Amino acid sequence: MDALFSVIGFAVAVVMLAIAGASAVLARSSDVAAAWRQERATVLFVVSTQRWRRVMVRVGGCMMAIIGVINLVGPLSRPEDSPARRIVGLGALLIGAALVWLAHGMSRMRLEVAPQVVFVSRGFLPPIRVELADITRLRPHVAHRYSGVLAKRGRRTAFTATSAMTGYGQLLAHLKAERPDLFGPGGFR
Structure with a gap:
């Protein structure tokens, strides 16, 4: 049971990142995307979110994911720890993966x-x-x-x-x- 939370957390994070990658590939394969690629040379300028905002969200997501991994893996070496630590670790890992996903989406908006x-x-x-x-x-x-x-x-x-x-x-x-x-x-x- 101790290792189950760790496996579930890693599996969910990998699935979330796979969904993000697949949706990014599918978004760029449409007819409008093909026209966009052809006219890309005529683009005068780009309006986008400021880079430091995306970087801060990504750094926060990575820190949350690291905290989540530590809290998921830590109780494996100390079985007397409360199962609540694994639940908190799973939640932190999922929040970290979601923030990294959000930062990737912000860079594409x-x-x-x-x-x-x-x-x-x-x-x-x-x-x-x-x-x-x-x-x-x-x-x-x-x-x-x-x-x-x-x-x-x-x-x-x-x-x-x-x-x-x-x-x-x-x-x-x-x-x-x-x-x-x-x-x-x-x-x-």
């Missing part, structure tokens, strides 16, 4: 801006092609703690960007140059 199109990469999902002509309105992103912008196509959100992202100022300048009709005297229309 970005907007790649070309002259008349924005490719929206949403983590492990295939990229979405958003033509600038299809954007019906821009709205301030008030639900986020950083100011930002929501681009709408009809009633659906095409993409969002916050001021904490690198390239946010370039995105607003590009949208203002390409689609001045979306901007009013005091901001967005």
Whole structure:
């Protein structure tokens, strides 16, 4: 029974990482991804989360995974330890694996801006092609703690960007140059 928690913890962490890898491979094999690869040379700039945020999440995940492994393997040498330590170790290992997975997804979440199109990469999902002509309105992103912008196509959100992202100022300048009709005297229309 002592080794069972360790085996389950490692198996679940490996399965989570395998799912992340498989979803990343499948996301890049779609038709939109093929068009994205062909037009990648025309990308002017990229809007993405700041690198230090992804690194901090990844480091925190690795530390949690190490703590989880220590708590899972430690009771094997000391059988008198409480089984609660193994449960805590399993939980820490799963949280660590989830944080590493989240950091990988954060590195793939970005907007790649070309002259008349924005490719929206949403983590492990295939990229979405958003033509600038299809954007019906821009709205301030008030639900986020950083100011930002929501681009709408009809009633659906095409993409969002916050001021904490690198390239946010370039995105607003590009949208203002390409689609001045979306901007009013005091901001967005």
